[in-house]
Amino acid sequence: MPDSKQLQRIVNRSHVLQTLRVSSGISRIEISRQLGLDRSTITNLVNPLLEMSIVKVLSEGSSPSKGGRRPVLLGINENFGSILGIDLQNSSFSAVLTNLNGEILKEWRGDMKFMGLVETILRIYSLLENDINEMPVPLIGIGVGIPAIVDTEQGFVRKATSLHIRELDFNREAEGKFPVPVIIDNDANCCAWGQLERNKERRLDNFLNIIWKLHRLEGEEAPEEIEIGMGIVLGGEVYYGSGSAAGELPEDLLSRDAANIYRQSGTGWEIDEKALGIYLDKLFNFLIPIFNVFDPGEIFFGGHFTRFRSHVEKHMSGTSFKVNFPRTDELDTAYGAASMFVEKLFQTPVLKGDREGAEIREYDLFSRFEQER
Amino acid sequence: MPDSKQLQRIVNRSHVLQTLRVSSGISRIEISRQLGLDRSTITNLVNPLLEMSIVKVLSEGSSPSKGGRRPVLLGINENFGSILGIDLQNSSFSAVLTNLNGEILKEWRGDMKFMGLVETILRIYSLLENDINEMPVPLIGIGVGIPAIVDTEQGFVRKATSLHIRELDFNREAEGKFPVPVIIDNDANCCAWGQLERNKERRLDNFLNIIWKLHRLEGEEAPEEIEIGMGIVLGGEVYYGSGSAAGELPEDLLSRDAANIYRQSGTGWEIDEKALGIYLDKLFNFLIPIFNVFDPGEIFFGGHFTRFRSHVEKHMSGTSFKVNFPRTDELDTAYGAASMFVEKLFQTPVLKGDREGAEIREYDLFSRFEQER
């Protein structure tokens, strides 16, 4: 629908928003310099965003060294809207509410028997609805992470062993049932989205985000199930591969095979160092070649990897990769699911299809709220 | 230098050229439909290209089913210019001259002692110069493939064991010494570029291109040296990784380790099936996990892999990947090097840097030849 002229404006506006997001506290003139656009163009783009309160004035900056008018420092209004991120597992969930700056406003954890994807998410949402509505920030989107192979673009779940799903058209089934748009993705990819969000100022290019996650098995108490997941970010965007299965590890490196690492003791879980060593040998034997072929700029080890930091560092010592152990917790996937939504909000819209029906991506902030507020 | 308005025109012009390249024999109106631009816009973009003879009229198409004026079918003028592609090895080279449609106009093979990168390429060029100049198509660029880790964007050779190079600023050393622009890249990446060119109508998204190449060792007669190279294409573009080393395989899978596969017999080279089997087991043990993690839409096995086709098919039979054995010959790398240049000619120009000095990519066809012809 939007013609090429309007599209240019939309794209430029999006560039402005991205710049504001990445370099919060920047002046209009500095934006114009970074984007190579005229000063007046930025003024014209920014002012409507200010009126809509998507952008806000932070403060007056100090005047430049040689004198001159003080720059007016701008930034994204992080309270323009909130995002609900849900980490959906077989029999439990966790969830976070974040603002547009990726700051956590609220968090939840709970048990929830899985009863179909849409149904379960609806239940969780109605469980949290009151909490969300009493916040001063209105909800504008939901992101969901599940242990599955997901075509996020199409909203299509290909395969989810632990949830017993195959070829589910989520978008169609969820149509009209939620008050805000819902996006789903693989949980490991969500964590990669979260890493993109947390490091947005660094404008990371290529990195791998590997997580070590524990799941309680359905019914059983112990041992827990290990999930090793890899999220791949290339050129600043999550890479899905041609079948949405990029980053999936072989079965024998996941699940029960390594379950005897965790031994139940009197107080709780205890780690069998020998079993751990054997498992990590096998794992890194697999991973290191992958690292070499991808040649990422950085590798993040999240989740329970932080508990085995020294082991990981030993295995990585032969390589020249930059290794990173981000602070992580049980909410990583939920946080990442929310981050995914935020990242998509600020992505520069492109004509999708390229071929037929030129349709704009549906998450563009300005277009969505142009009339409403 | 070019402002945002001119940039839009350049980008749209580039889209038109890409469309013409991918779907040769297309009418203006059909282009306008595919790109979502107005008919008159396409007319205005195409006509200058016709005058410059970058684009040519193919023929009158048949009139549409319900009557109406016959569409004027357009296509890239493949003879607007020619590209020299060079495959540079330690003590020999091969080269091809292609037109803009990736058709081979001429080819050469020869021995050439390596004497520094720029010097050697210059020698090869002067060797072929007369042949090239007597062609009716003017040379507009040179692409070079070398067995090395290369930062193509910067024109910087990081490491080339067999050529004894380390940290060489090619662009600086070559400055002003060639009559046309020269681009260098890793040889495996070149082959991937070649595959992109050969399959341009298919608009491939993600694929891996794996080659099995033989090199004569310096001085020695036998055994030859094996080079296994992987070119990675993601989102329709060659992926280089953060250190330009993406796709590099571990040392022990290359070189001499598998040399005893080739045995010299009375008539020539003979293959030791047992040694081959052991080697391929090891190789595919390495490759299959890589395939799974990349989740490509297709995998090409080129070079000598075609001789071991049944072996490869056996190893790949457990997977669900689409396997492809393209017709290949000794000129693949050279052809790919030329293809790389052509592909870059037709890439949509983007502001590089994004941050500072907004500079346009230097290969844009129209801009380069606007005044000249």
Add this chain to the structure above:
DNA sequence: CACGTTTGTTTATTAAATCAACAATGTAAA
């Protein structure tokens, strides 16, 4: 042969950028 259809061009119009001038606001030296 009249009529509808499709391609492609021409001219007027429009959207969104730039350009240039200027107001506002600051530092620093005279």
Add this chain to the structure above:
DNA sequence: TTTACATTGTTGATTTAATAAACAAACGTG
């Protein structure tokens, strides 16, 4: 204090490149 100068940000005129609309050209069909 005053003057000069530097920098940010806005306003109005101008330019550019797209679209829109009308039309010419070419073709098939009843």
